[in-house]
Amino acid sequence: MPEDAHARWRLRRIGAAVAAGGAAAAARARAIARRIGETPAPPGPFRPGFWRSPIRGPWLTSVFGLVLLVGIPVLFLTGALSYAAYNPDLGPHNDMTPDKGLLGFYLFDWPTHPYWLYRLTQGVHVTLGVVLVPVLLGKLWSVIPKLFEWLPVRSVAHGLEQLSLLMLVGGVIFEFVTGILNIQLYYVFPGSFYTLHFYGAWVFIAAFIVHVCLKLGRMSRALGSRSLATELRTDLAHTVPEPPDPDGLVPTAPAAPTMTRRGAVGLVGVGSLTLLVVTAGQSIGGRLRNTALFAPHNRNPGGGPMDFQINKTAAAVGINPAHVGPAWRLEVRGRAPMLVFTRAQLLAMRRHDALLPIACVEGWSTEDQHWSGLRLTDLAAMAGLPGAGSVLVESVQSRGAFRSVVLRGNQIHDPRSLLALRVNGADLSLDHGYPARIIVPANPGVNNTKWVHRLTFRT
Amino acid sequence: MARFVRWYGSGPLHLLVLICSFALTAYAMVRLFAVRPLEVAIWFVGAAILHDLILLPLYSLADLSAHSVPRHRTGRVPTVAWINYLRVPTFLSGVLLLVWFPLILDLAIPYRDDTRLPEGVYLGRWLAITCVLFGAAALAFALKLRRVRRAVPADGHRPPPGRDAEP
Numbered sequence: 278m279p280e281d282a283h284a285r286w287r288l289r290r291i292g293a294a295v296a297a298g299g300a301a302a303a304a305r306a307r308a309i310a311r312r313i314g315e316t317p318a319p320p321g322p323f324r325p326g327f328w329r330s331p332i333r334g335p336w337l338t339s340v341f342g343l344v345l346l347v348g349i350p351v352l353f354l355t356g357a358l359s360y361a362a363y364n365p366d367l368g369p370h371n372d373m374t375p376d377k378g379l380l381g382f383y384l385f386d387w388p389t390h391p392y393w394l395y396r397l398t399q400g401v402h403v404t405l406g407v408v409l410v411p412v413l414l415g416k417l418w419s420v421i422p423k424l425f426e427w428l429p430v431r432s433v434a435h436g437l438e439q440l441s442l443l444m445l446v447g448g449v450i451f452e453f454v455t456g457i458l459n460i461q462l463y464y465v466f467p468g469s470f471y472t473l474h475f476y477g478a479w480v481f482i483a484a485f486i487v488h489v490c491l492k493l494g495r496m497s498r499a500l501g502s503r504s505l506a507t508e509l510r511t512d513l514a515h516t517v518p519e520p521p522d523p524d525g526l527v528p529t530a531p532a533a534p535t536m537t538r539r540g541a542v543g544l545v546g547v548g549s550l551t552l553l554v555v556t557a558g559q560s561i562g563g564r565l566r567n568t569a570l571f572a573p574h575n576r577n578p579g580g581g582p583m584d585f586q587i588n589k590t591a592a593a594v595g596i597n598p599a600h601v602g603p604a605w606r607l608e609v610r611g612r613a614p615m616l617v618f619t620r621a622q623l624l625a626m627r628r629h630d631a632l633l634p635i636a637c638v639e640g641w642s643t644e645d646q647h648w649s650g651l652r653l654t655d656l657a658a659m660a661g662l663p664g665a666g667s668v669l670v671e672s673v674q675s676r677g678a679f680r681s682v683v684l685r686g687n688q689i690h691d692p693r694s695l696l697a698l699r700v701n702g703a704d705l706s707l708d709h710g711y712p713a714r715i716i717v718p719a720n721p722g723v724n725n726t727k728w729v730h731r732l733t734f735r736t
Numbered sequence: 737m738a739r740f741v742r743w744y745g746s747g748p749l750h751l752l753v754l755i756c757s758f759a760l761t762a763y764a765m766v767r768l769f770a771v772r773p774l775e776v777a778i779w780f781v782g783a784a785i786l787h788d789l790i791l792l793p794l795y796s797l798a799d800l801s802a803h804s805v806p807r808h809r810t811g812r813v814p815t816v817a818w819i820n821y822l823r824v825p826t827f828l829s830g831v832l833l834l835v836w837f838p839l840i841l842d843l844a845i846p847y848r849d850d851t852r853l854p855e856g857v858y859l860g861r862w863l864a865i866t867c868v869l870f871g872a873a874a875l876a877f878a879l880k881l882r883r884v885r886r887a888v889p890a891d892g893h894r895p896p897p898g899r900d901a902e903p
Binding site: 374376377378379380407410411414417418421424431432433434435437438440441443444446447448450451454457458461462463464466467468469472473476477479480483484486487490491513535536540544547548551552555570571573574576578586587588589590592593708 | 850
């Protein structure tokens with residue numbers, strides 16, 4: 278078949294032409310790459326002689342890196358725990374991030390034991406985040422020459438790594454900034470804090486894991502290259518640059534030292550310690566609350582038995598006084614016909630006590646308060662569902678994200694879980710949820726719904 | 737594998753780890769950018785730019801210019817390594833401001849109504865702490881100056897100690 282042979286011949290020719298063209302293009306590309314590679318660095322920070330601090334180098338970077346290598350996983354873990362503590366798998370009332378998909382893979386039933394669990398995990402999350410700010414600044418300062426590396430992209434591998442570094446640096450600052458602004462109620466970030474901080478954390482941690490994988494060996498070698506004890510004894514006169522490193526952190530034209538490595542590490546350490554002192558008290562409470570000079574919840578609002586922290590006052594969320602006055606009723610739904618109680622009727626029932634704190638996602642918490650009210654498990658039994666698997670709690674609150682919440686079976690049936698009517702020997706104040714509020718051990722503060730008017734128990 | 741390394745610039749493991757990471761990044765980013773994507777992107781990239789190209793150059797420049805100021809001074813004042821007496825209080829006071837500026841500058845609008853706590857206390861505290869920090873640094877530096885002056889003979893011929901005098 279001559280036509281067939283002809284076609285094959287043409288195909289071969291095309292193939293040969295393509296191959297030749299490809300080879301030529303590859304050669305051209307290599308030539309261009311070589312030429313780009315030979316492009317001299319533009320003046321300024323791209324020149325190796327620009328960065329002159331004699332203490333910059335792998336050792337100092339690795340010291341800060343090691344602190345972050347311990348701190349960041351703790352932040353991620355406590356953050357992930359806080360996410361689970363909201364019980365987002367219980368549906369739209371609890372779930373701030375309904376399109377989380379696989380990122381919620383680890384969710385579990387948030388426990389009620391120990392009752393201070395959320396107080397601890399979230400206090401650590403926020404306080405540690407604040408305390409790590411100077412370390413992060415130190416770390417970023419120590420690697421700044423890398424940002425101006427010339428060429429910016431040397432190979433495919435290098436380009437991908439640079440992209441990952443953008444995620445790492447953008448991600449870590451994004452997470453710190455959104456977190457630190459949120460705890461100060463400075464809501465300038467674009468969207469819901471929960472969405473931004475949660476998805477941002479996953480973007481960041483993906484880059485963080487790669488960074489650890491790529492740099493762990495270098496970090497441990499750098500840490501091993503100098504003895505910490507020797508470094509802490511070295512004075513300014515003996516502070517000399519580290520030997521040249523492949524990353525170009527060590528300056529090629531170092532200036533005379535003005536600070537020892539001991540001084541740099543010490544300054545960052547003192548910065549962290551200062552932040553710890555002026556922050557931690559809002560999570561520890563008691564006498565130490567007043568030591569948290571800059572923390573948002575460092576004072577008690579006053580008011581006798583109600584002298585403990587308020588997340589949102591009644592006025593702030595638009596509680597209509599008519600809805601919590603004498604006309605207020607509690608509706609309890611379940612299998613039995615709906616029950617309706619006045620506050621006097623609730624007070625006449627058998628009440629129970631619980632000593633529980635309020636702990637907020639913002640990191641602050643109260644000391645244990647003496648709550649008195651009806652057990653949720655008793656209310657479930659009254660509703661005809663003694664083994665209730667969940668309860669929808671609804672507030673009279675007309676606006677705000679947390680006016681309704683679903684609690685899980687383990688939370689309902691903990692004997693310390695109350696629909697509280699009184700606290701510290703007095704009726705609840707309006708700002709603390711009068712006429713009735715939820716208090717559940719280890720529950721995030723916003724899920725301890727205030728101004729409750731309806732409980733719907735479900736199997 | 738050598739050809740791959742030449743083409744790619746690193747080993748295959750490097751590529752595998754990075755692709756794995758980027759897949760997770762993309763999965764989270766689709767969700768991060770689901771609402772108001774442009775603003776979120778500005779915040780995300782802006783965070784890095786704000787630090788790397790604004791904050792860090794600014795404080796580095798401030799540090800450099802602080803260094804250069806006293807060089808123009810002449811006279812018989814003994815030179816003493818002094819920069820850290822400025823750096824330490826500036827850093828501590830600056831870090832407090834950097835972290836707590838919304839409260840210090842009264843920017844958190846819902847704070848007062850939400851928490852029933854007055855907001856105005858923070859600026860005064862920050863100024864007081866700044867005052868104490870710089871005061872303590874001034875005191876420490878004064879003591880150091882006195883020590884140095886005592887060590888230098890009255891005619892001032894002996895080269896004074898301190899960094900600037902070193903070769």
